[in-house]
Amino acid sequence: MDMPTQRGSGSLLVAWQLAGKNVLIVGGGEIASQRVDSVLVTDAHITVLTPSSGLNPRTQRFIAEYPTQITHLDKKYDNNPAELGLLNYDMVLTALDDVELSRSICQYCRDHRIPVNAADIPPLCDFYFGSQIRDGPLQIMISTNGNGPKLANLVKRKIVQSLSGNEGAAIQKVGALRVILKERAPGVGGDNGKRRMAWMTKLCNEWDMDELGKLDDDSMIKLLNEGWEKNHVPPPHALGIKHSVEMTFYPMLVNSILPSLIGFAVGVASCVWLRKK
Numbered sequence: 001m002d003m004p005t006q007r008g009s010g011s012l013l014v015a016w017q018l019a020g021k022n023v024l025i026v027g028g029g030e031i032a033s034q035r036v037d038s039v040l041v042t043d044a045h046i047t048v049l050t051p052s053s054g055l056n057p058r059t060q061r062f063i064a065e066y067p068t069q070i071t072h073l074d075k076k077y078d079n080n081p082a083e084l085g086l087l088n089y090d091m092v093l094t095a096l097d098d099v100e101l102s103r104s105i106c107q108y109c110r111d112h113r114i115p116v117n118a119a120d121i122p123p124l125c126d127f128y129f130g131s132q133i134r135d136g137p138l139q140i141m142i143s144t145n146g147n148g149p150k151l152a153n154l155v156k157r158k159i160v161q162s163l164s165g166n167e168g169a170a171i172q173k174v175g176a177l178r179v180i181l182k183e184r185a186p187g188v189g190g191d192n193g194k195r196r197m198a199w200m201t202k203l204c205n206e207w208d209m210d211e212l213g214k215l216d217d218d219s220m221i222k223l224l225n226e227g228w229e230k231n232h233v234p235p236p237h238a239l240g241i242k243h244s245v246e247m248t249f250y251p252m253l254v255n256s257i258l259p260s261l262i263g264f265a266v267g268v269a270s271c272v273w274l275r276k277k
């Protein structure tokens, strides 16, 4: 499907690397729990600022389960950014039922160029959250750029249905293979870089996700010895990798082929029965 190119009115889609950075979440309710969930995956250090009485059960559970990754400051924010040390944070998220407080935190962050998201005030956000699909290293974010969050969730469901479930494993194996390949043929850019990229591209085009996901340590070495070193991409079966029946075949079998077979069998049986009569 060709989509028309649109310039302007969009936002930059990036995969923000937050490992080891400090993220402040002000609030501890339903939305804060979703923020904690989203940020935990990044290996950032999270501070949740809210009184214990305002923690919902999910946020409470995260704090209990990840004591080294999450610090809970059990107090009300009294709108004193200096006391809080706001400048020490790399990102601030507000999830408050107090829009004026949210607005003032946003303003302080903007003045000090700290990226900020306020769940209740889209125009003040530096970035929006989106609907997410994750499968290992595969991350898909669906954004409607603030227009229709529920529709983002519905588009996500459509995309999930179109995935085979093999993508995450395949990407993880390709990632491991690329590391070994770069050790074998090191260097940034230049002829080596070009050759590496051409070979990896050919491999990804010729093997499918299921086959890539079946690579293991031994077959990776074999693939490099017999493929990379000889400047070609062997087919998966040459390395003993067999393609399994697509998962999508089963729903097809149940939904269309099986009912037709049953219908045909019933038809034949009734003909035989009628003839006998």
Ligand SMILES: C[C@@]1(CC(=O)O)c2cc3[nH]c(cc4nc(cc5[nH]c(cc(n2)[C@H]1CCC(=O)O)[C@@](C)(CC(=O)O)[C@@H]5CCC(=O)O)C(CC(=O)O)=C4CCC(=O)O)c(CCC(=O)O)c3CC(=O)O
Pocket: 034, 038, 117, 118, 119, 120, 121, 122, 125, 127, 128, 129, 130, 131, 132, 142, 143, 144, 145, 146, 147, 148, 149, 150, 151, 152, 153, 156
């Ligand atoms: C701008 C943004 C700021 C931000 O949060 O970063 C924002 C803002 C607001 N959302 C509101 C309402 C709802 N939000 C959801 C759900 C989600 N909202 C998410 C993101 C975003 N929400 C950002 C834009 C993302 C985009 O457009 O693509 C998702 C995708 C991701 C996430 O939250 O992590 C997550 C789905 C995740 C999933 O299921 O996969 C539902 C549905 C539900 O809860 O089931 C409803 C009720 C139905 C509806 O309104 O659509 C309101 C109150 C409106 C009012 O008062 O009327 C505001 C404030 C406003 O708009 O003023």
Ligand SMILES: NC(=O)C1=CN([C@@H]2O[C@H](COP(=O)(O)OP(=O)(O)OC[C@H]3O[C@@H](n4cnc5c(N)ncnc54)[C@H](O)[C@@H]3O)[C@@H](O)[C@H]2O)C=CC1
Pocket: 026, 027, 028, 029, 030, 031, 032, 049, 050, 051, 053, 054, 055, 056, 075, 076, 077, 078, 095, 096, 097, 098, 101, 119, 120, 149
């Ligand atoms: N972005 C989004 O997807 C959505 C945003 N919202 C908006 O997000 C906001 C938060 O929603 P919920 O989490 O459901 O609310 P909630 O009522 O569950 O949580 C509010 C939190 O704010 C905390 N809080 C209030 N004053 C505080 C202070 N001075 N210092 C520290 N913590 C304080 C409370 O302790 C509580 O944890 C609401 O304004 C809501 O309208 C609502 C739905 C979706």
